[in-house]
Amino acid sequence: MLDLLWSGLVNVAQWKYLLPLFAGTFIGVIGGSLPGVTITMTVIVVLPFTYGLDPLAGLAAMTGVYVGGSTGGLIACCLLGIPGSPASIATTFDGFPMARNGEPGRAIWLGVWASVWGGLLGALFLVFLTGPLAAIALEFGPWEYFSLFVLAMAMVAGLAEASLLKGLISTAIGLLITVIGHDPIGSVPRFTFGSGFIGGGFPFLPVLIGIFAFAQIMTDLEKLNLPGGQATPSLAGIKLERFSHLKVNLEIFRQPFQLAWATIVGLIIGILPAIGGSASSVMAYDQAKKFSKTPERFGKGHPEGIIASEASNNANVSGSLMTIMAFGIPGDAVTAVMLGAMTIHGIQSGPLFISQNPDIAYGIYAAYILAHPCMLLICLALMPLMLRVTSVRMAVLAPVVLVLCIVGAYALNNTMQSVYVLLLFGVVGYGLVKLGFPLAPLILGLILGDQIEINLVRAIMTDANPWLFLTRPISGGLLLAAAGSVALAVWQHLRHQNRVAEETPDF
C-alpha cells in the first residue's frame, strides 16, 4: 500500500498533475474566501476545465478546490465576521473576536495551520481506511446497497432545518427526476409524454449545476442594489500584524487531543453521506467547547475554537473522499460533482474502484495530501491578493460564473439540450429555495435515484421475498437506523415546537 502511495505521490508531483492541483487549490482558496460563493459553486466553475484534461489531472484539480475552499472560507470569517463558505461557519465564533482584539494575523494563521494538520491527519485515515471500507462494501448485496441509500436519504432529509416533511418531499423530487426517461432495466420510456427533449431523461450534471448554481446566484442577486442596502466591506488594504508561525504551531500542538478529536469528528461527518462541512465545523466546535478546560473563553477569540472548526472541516474532505471511493456514494455536493466528472471519463466508482483503478485512487490520495502544502504556499505567498479578491463585486462575478456553468453543461455532449436542461432546473431550483424546500436532499435523491432502483429490482430478481430487506442483518440494521434517523428528526422537531409554544404565551 505504501509503495502505491509513494508512486501516487511521485506521479502527481509531475507538472501535468501538479499544475491543475495547484490551480484548483488556488481557485478553491479564492472561491472559499468569497462570501456567497460556496465550495460546490467553485467546483462547478472548475468542472468544464477538467473535461479536456487527463482524468487524474481533472480529479486532482477538483480535490485541490475542495481542500483550498475548506480553508479559504476562514479569511472572511476572521476579518468580516461572515463565513466565506458554510464549511467555516464555526470559525467565525472565535476568529472574528480574535481579529477584533487586534490579532487578525494570528486568527487567520491558526486557522490555516489547523486546516493543514487536520487535513493531513485526515489523510492517514483516508489512505489506511478506504481499502478496508471498500472490502466491507464488497460484501454488500443489492439489499444492503438499497438500505444504505435509504439511510443516506433519511439522514439528509432529517437534517433539513425548516421542515422534515419538506426534506422528504425534496428527496422524492430528486428521485422523481431520475425516473423520467428510459428505465434502466428494460429501457421502457417513462413519463416522457412523447417529447424528444426529455426522451433520454435529464442528464445529471446540468440538473445539478442548474439547481445549485442558479439557486445560489439568484438568491445573492436578490440582495443587490437595494435602497439602504449595505455593501460587503472591502478587505483590501487590511494589514495583518507580525507574528511567529512557530508560536502558532506550538499553540495548535499544545492540545494534541483537541486537534485529533476535531479531525475525527470532521472525518466521521464527512463519511456520512451528504452531510457537509458546515455540520462538521459546528459539531467539532461544540465538542472542543465541551472538552475544554476553559469553555468560558469560547466566543471571545479563543484559539481552541478556531483550531477545532478548521481542523475538522479539512478532515471532513478526507471523509467525503472515503465515502465516494469505497461506496461510490458522494459525501456531499462537491463529491457529487466529482462523481459526475468521473462518470464523464468513464470511471466507475464503487467498492471495486480502488482495485480496478489503483493509479487514479492513489493519485487522488496523493492529490489530497499534496493539496495541503500547495494551500499553505498559496496562503503564505498570496494573502494580500486574497484580501483584495474578497472585495470583487457580485455584478462582476455572477455573469462570469454563469458563463462557466453554461460551458460546463454544453461541453458534456456538445448539445444545447443540456443547456436548456440547466436553465429549466435553474428555475426549478430557485423556485424550490423560495418555497423553503432544502436542496441537499433533492441532490442526494438525484445522485442515488438510479442506483436505488437498480439495486431494488436486482434484489427482487434474485429473491422475490421482500422480508429479506429486514432479515439480512446489515440491511435490516441500516433500515432500522434510517427509521431511527427520521424518528429522531420528528422528535427534535416536536420538542422545538413545544419549546416555542411555551416561550410564546397564547393570548
Add this chain to the structure above:
Amino acid sequence: MSIGRDGIAGLVLLAISLVLLVKSFQLPSLAIVPVGPGFYPAIVLAFMAAASALLVLQDLLKRRPTAVADAPAAPPRNYRLVVIAFAIVGGYIALLPLLGFRLATVLFVGTLQAALGWPQTARQWLVLAAIALGTGLVSYVVFERYLMVLLPRGAWTGF
C-alpha cells in the same frame, strides 16, 4: 382555516404525483423482470403524494398570526433584478446557437453586468467592456484552443 404558500405548493406537488402515479400504472410490464418499469416510480410517487398531502394538512392546521403589525419585517429582496437576470440568461441561451459562443458571451456578460450595476462613469463602462471582452476571449482560448472543449458555433455568424 386558510391555505398558505406551503399548502399551495403541497397541492401542486400532490396533483403532479397523482397524475404521474396513474401514468406509472399504465406502463407496460416486461416478461424478463418480475416487476415492471412502473414499480419503482409508483413507490416514489406514492411517497411523494403522501408527503405532499401531509404538507397541505400541516399548512391548513397551522396557526397564523392575526396581527401583522407586530411581525418582524422580512428583509427586503430585489426580485425585479432576479427576473431581469433570468431573462438575460434566457436570451443568452437563445442566442448562443445563433451568434456563437464568442459574440453571445461578450454580449451576455456586458448586459448582465450593466443590469446588475449600471455604470456611471466612462471608466466604469470601460471596465465593463474589458470584463465582457476578456471573459469571451479567455474562455474561448482556454476551452477551444488549450483544453479542446468545443463551444457553440453561430448559425447566423458562422463562428
